[in-house]
Amino acid sequence: MNLYREQGVVLRTWKLGEADRIVVLLTQGEGKVRAVAKGVRKTKSRFGGRLEPFSHVDLSLYRGRELDIVTQAEVITPFRALREDYDRVVAGTAMLEAVDQVAQEREAAIRLYLLLVRALRALDGGPRDPSVVLDAFLLKLMALEGYRPALAECAGCGARGQPRCFSIARGGGLCERCRTGQESTLDAATMPLLAALLGDDLDTTATAEPAPASRREAGALVKGYVEYHLDRRLRAYPLVAR
Amino acid sequence: MYEGPVQDLIDELGRLPGIGPKSAQRLAFHILKVETVDAERLARAITEVKARVHFCRVCWNVAEGDLCRICKDTRRDPSLVCVVEEPRDLVAIERTQEFRGRYHVLGGAISPIEGIGPDDLRIRELLSRLEPDAIREVILATNPNIEGEATAMYLARLLNPLGVRVTRIASGLPVGGDLEYADEVTLGRAFAGRREMPV
Numbered sequence A: 001m002n003l004y005r006e007q008g009v010v011l012r013t014w015k016l017g018e019a020d021r022i023v024v025l026l027t028q029g030e031g032k033v034r035a036v037a038k039g040v041r042k043t044k045s046r047f048g049g050r051l052e053p054f055s056h057v058d059l060s061l062y063r064g065r066e067l068d069i070v071t072q073a074e075v076i077t078p079f080r081a082l083r084e085d086y087d088r089v090v091a092g093t094a095m096l097e098a099v100d101q102v103a104q105e106r107e108a109a110i111r112l113y114l115l116l117v118r119a120l121r122a123l124d125g126g127p128r129d130p131s132v133v134l135d136a137f138l139l140k141l142m143a144l145e146g147y148r149p150a151l152a153e154c155a156g157c158g159a160r161g162q163p164r165c166f167s168i169a170r171g172g173g174l175c176e177r178c179r180t181g182q183e184s185t186l187d188a189a190t191m192p193l194l195a196a197l198l199g200d201d202l203d204t205t206a207t208a209e210p211a212p213a214s215r216r217e218a219g220a221l222v223k224g225y226v227e228y229h230l231d232r233r234l235r236a237y238p239l240v241a242r
Numbered sequence B: 001m002y003e004g005p006v007q008d009l010i011d012e013l014g015r016l017p018g019i020g021p022k023s024a025q026r027l028a029f030h031i032l033k034v035e036t037v038d039a040e041r042l043a044r045a046i047t048e049v050k051a052r053v054h055f056c057r058v059c060w061n062v063a064e065g066d067l068c069r070i071c072k073d074t075r076r077d078p079s080l081v082c083v084v085e086e087p088r089d090l091v092a093i094e095r096t097q098e099f100r101g102r103y104h105v106l107g108g109a110i111s112p113i114e115g116i117g118p119d120d121l122r123i124r125e126l127l128s129r130l131e132p133d134a135i136r137e138v139i140l141a142t143n144p145n146i147e148g149e150a151t152a153m154y155l156a157r158l159l160n161p162l163g164v165r166v167t168r169i170a171s172g173l174p175v176g177g178d179l180e181y182a183d184e185v186t187l188g189r190a191f192a193g194r195r196e197m198p199v
């Protein structure tokens, strides 16, 4: 059967010709899907605002050789509050960008999909600080992709106890015996903050308001960690207000 | 592959947006066929546009000389400024004949996914116009898509504390369209932007 149905989130869009758009989606069952939405840029298109980034939609698609074709799209969650706040849009875009980089085409991505939808819900619900929700999301994303950072033990020898320094390349905190001296000593609240961002559910994180010093340190480590292990530069991340 | 100058022309035409190798070839052979005077007129138009057209030093619209024709027109209200992404948006608004103020062309929109932030647009240039032009109202006419909305939200937050009235062009249903075909986002916006009916 060449027609299939999926739930998905629009990650990004590209213009195609005069009136069409290529829509990149993360779906539950098919992972990353690239599909054409025909006539979507015309003002009378039925799809209209349903296929913009952040759109959480129920889709019918025709399977194509290179690109699928969207035949129907119904909105599941409009994420209207998210779309109407600049800081949340920028933080949310950084999430979409990271998902676009890790998602594989034609490979079920149920956990990734659920993580993204929950994170967008948390942003939509009015978090204290959208950038904190973004960092929590990125740490959870890295864990899901097999790069869970060591935060409650040493990434070098496995010794228990919260480390006071962090090595991006070695994948987490280092104990006093394993550190090389290159790693700077962190603010006392930074490692506990990273551990909370990774471990807490996103609704809890949405109410958190960490101290600025550890907040800044954690942000820099999260960005460095993601960029190093995915071997990609995050474009939207530096535009997030902190 | 063709003889030197023909292939050069095909290559140059092929660099234009939306022109594939096949179209470039078709255009090149069309140019070969036309009268010399016609081909020279085209060549001159291209040279002239690059030599004579610049950006207006006030609003960044395309301009012949220092100021564009709108900034030169003293009948247009300088205290009313409409912010657009590109010169072609300005042209579209001019066609409505609804607006008698001036413009500011940002040169794009904030696009986090492309790494394009506020510093990459002509926002500082807009701020520097507020005082000398005694701007009372800034109308945000960026596109109603994710980038245009982000740009409008950013500018509103920046300008509001400066005592300037900030308005956003309405978005909603297309004239001549059917309500039942509208998507939820557009229809939702149309509801949020409803206004009193004049009686």
Ligand SMILES: [Zn+2]
Residues within 6 Å of the ligand: A154, A155, A156, A157, A158, A159, A174, A175, A176, A177, A178, A179
């Ligand atoms: Zn160790």
Ligand SMILES: [Zn+2]
Residues within 6 Å of the ligand: B056, B057, B058, B059, B060, B061, B067, B068, B069, B070, B071, B072
């Ligand atoms: Zn001008």
